[in-house]
Amino acid sequence: MxxxxxxxxxxxxxxxxxxxxxxxxxxxxxxxxxxxxxxxxxxxxxxxxxxxxxxxxxxxxxxxxxxxxxxxxxxxxxxxxxxxxxxxxxxxxxxxxxxxxxxxxxxxxxxxxxxxxERPRAARLVPGDRPAGVLTTGALQQFTTLHHQRVGTRAVVVGAEHVSFSAVLTLAHAGCQVAAMVTPLPRHQSYAPLRLATAGRRRVPLLTGVDVVEVVGRTRVEAVVLTDGTRIACDTVVFTGDxxxxxxxxxxxxxxxxxxxxxxxxxxxxxxxxxxxxxxxxxxxxxxxxxxxxxxxxxxxxxxxxxxxxHDWPTAVRPIEVRPPILWAAHTARGITLRVAEFVEGRIECRVGDEVLHRTKHRLWTPNRAIHLPLAANASTRILLSPVERLQ
Ligand SMILES: Cc1cc2nc3c(=O)[nH]c(=O)nc-3n(C[C@H](O)[C@H](O)[C@H](O)COP(=O)(O)OP(=O)(O)OC[C@H]3O[C@@H](n4cnc5c(N)ncnc54)[C@H](O)[C@@H]3O)c2cc1C
The missing domain is CATH 3.50.50.60 (FAD/NAD(P)-binding domain)
Known part of the structure; x- marks a missing residue:
């Protein structure tokens, strides 16, 4: 050895x-x-x-x-x-x-x-056959950037977070038209300028409040079916983010x-x-x-x-404690990063016991988007993060 x-x-x-x-x-x-x-x-x-x-x-x-x-x-x-x-x-x-x-x-x-x-189609429990043309953004970018392969002519992008708009751009550069972006959430979760520069300028429709429930096609994708029954013809589906x-x-x-x-x-x-x-x-x-x-x-x-x-090690390494609708929080080189489960308004507070270490302004928090708090937390400190007001 x-x-x-x-x-x-x-x-x-x-x-x-x-x-x-x-x-x-x-x-x-x-x-x-x-x-x-x-x-x-x-x-x-x-x-x-x-x-x-x-x-x-x-x-x-x-x-x-x-x-x-x-x-x-x-x-x-x-x-x-x-x-x-x-x-x-x-x-x-x-x-x-x-x-x-x-x-x-x-x-x-x-x-x-x-x-x-990215969570692939199987892990998202989307039924249907297993035709060619079902990708994640990672796979899409590997095909186009590393292997210079063609991906299809008409795609549906599942998701509307930062990486989803990156997928729109990659598809456009690969000569593939984007028929629609689909998100079960009530609006997209990226920055308005990024959306405008990618999907906006290509007039890609953003369908909110719906999800893909079926991929249709035996050898190649032919269409996707949405939760509201809409059928969109396409030969490529890109599952993004998540x-x-x-x-x-x-x-x-x-x-x-x-x-x-x-x-x-x-x-x-x-x-x-x-x-x-x-x-x-x-x-x-x-x-x-x-x-x-x-x-x-x-x-x-x-x-x-x-x-x-x-050879010194803490006796216990505890996770940062969070309260819904905050999903999780973790340490980064610049403080703490966390995610919320839904669009929610309020303040985020970080506490150690009863002491408030940090309190943000009242604002709208977006799911699938990084929320950074500039807070150097002690490795073994228990921190509670919770919105003070939850409006949704
Ligand atoms: C579409 C897309 C667009 C992005 N755009 C940006 C951007 O514009 N700006 C930006 O800053 N970030 C961007 N990111 C994010 C950025 O790529 C990631 O933050 C970064 O790559 C994460 O680094 P990492 O080292 O944690 O993981 P990774 O880059 O994922 O590297 C992990 C490595 O571990 C290897 N590995 C895994 N398991 C094993 C194993 N068992 N044995 C050996 N090797 C293993 C993998 O093959 C991989 O190479 C983007 C990401 C995506 C997907």
Missing amino acids: SAADVVVVGAGPAGLGAATELRRRGVGRVVVYERELQPGGVPRHTAHLGYGARDLHRITTGPRYAAAMVRQAERAGVEIEVGRTVRSFADGTVATTGADGPATVHAGAVLLATGVR WVPDHELARAGGLPMLPHAKSPVADATGRTEQPGVFAIGNLVHPAETADLCALGGRAAALSVMDWLAL
């Missing part, structure tokens, strides 16, 4: 950010395992501007951002092994499988940075999960319930921007170094 000071699982912005920082601070052997054949994570196939504001201090495209992250890691002496999937971690032993077979490595610390994915962490490895390793986020419970520095095991990036907060994930990885590196030097 070989040995590494730190094993990082996943070469996305979080994993590469952490690994680079560890090497820059003098940690000996830092190995990143990546199951895909190229490092860089999701940004590799999101070929639009919007990356790097808070960590690189410039705005760039996803592929350029990914390339910059990989370059930094390689220059710092991080060993990146691609095409190798981590299958388990237990008591510092990490088991992997790649093209040349299985291997194990002993690690002083393990960082899980496996990211997030993020779920890539958490199978963390679950199999026995880490407790947040019920709604379905992410491993971790404190502000990434420490989980298991000594020496850290969880970072979108695995713990589905889903934030890449720069926040990279900064979170860098911050976790300091905590990893403390562990390697002192």
Whole structure:
């Protein structure tokens, strides 16, 4: 069995950010395992501007951002092994499988940075046959950006959050007309300028208060049927957003999960319930921007170094306690991020016991959109977040 000071699982912005920082601070052997054949994570196939504001201090495209992250890691002496999937971690032993077979490595610390994915059609329990043409935004962007494949001629986009509008743009660039966007919520959940610049200028109808209940077609998608009975002819359906962490490895390793986020419970520095095991990036907060994930990885590196030097670990790592309609809250490099279940008005309060740590202005909160609170919470502090007034 070989040995590494730190094993990082996943070469996305979080994993590469952490690994680079560890090497820059003098940690000996830092190995990143990546199951895909190229490092860089999701940004590799999101070929639009919007990356790097808070960590690189410039705005760039996803592929350029990914390339910059990989370059930094390689220059710092991080060993990146691609095409190798981590299958388990237990008591510092990490088991992997790649093209040349299985291997194990002993690690002083393990960082899980496996990211997030969109809930696919099967997990959304949408009935119908299994024709070609059913995608998520991630799959759509991989087909078009990485493999330069055609996707179809007429699509329905399911969802109306930020990533859904990104899907509209990708479809337009791929020469595929968007017949409609569909959301069960009463309005879209993105920024008005983003909607205008993507769906608005292409006159894509946004159908609210309805969902897709059937995908029609045997070999290729022919139509979708909505909850109100409307049938929309299309040859492509893109299920967007509705993020779920890539958490199978963390679950199999026995880490407790947040019920709604379905992410491993971790404190502000990434420490989980298991000594020496850290969880970072979108695995713990589905889903934030890449720069926040990279900064979170860098911050976790300091905590990893403390562990390697002192072998000190909190007796318990508690989740942040939330009250409905708040679904979940998690730590980021810039405070706390949370999500609400529905459109709701009021203030959000953070408390420790009876003491109010933070109170926001009264405003409308949007589901499927990140809500950030600039609050440095103690890892073991119990914090209660609740809207003071709930108008809906
Ligand atoms: C369509 C779309 C548009 C986006 N637009 C923007 C934008 O404009 N700006 C922005 O800042 N962010 C954007 N994002 C978000 C950004 O891509 C993510 O915040 C970022 O990639 C998350 O980083 P991560 O390291 O946590 O996870 P990821 O980037 O998902 O990386 C995780 C890596 O772990 C690997 N992995 C998983 N399991 C294993 C395993 N068992 N063994 C080995 N490897 C494993 C995966 O293959 C993957 O490469 C967008 C995302 C999407 C989907």
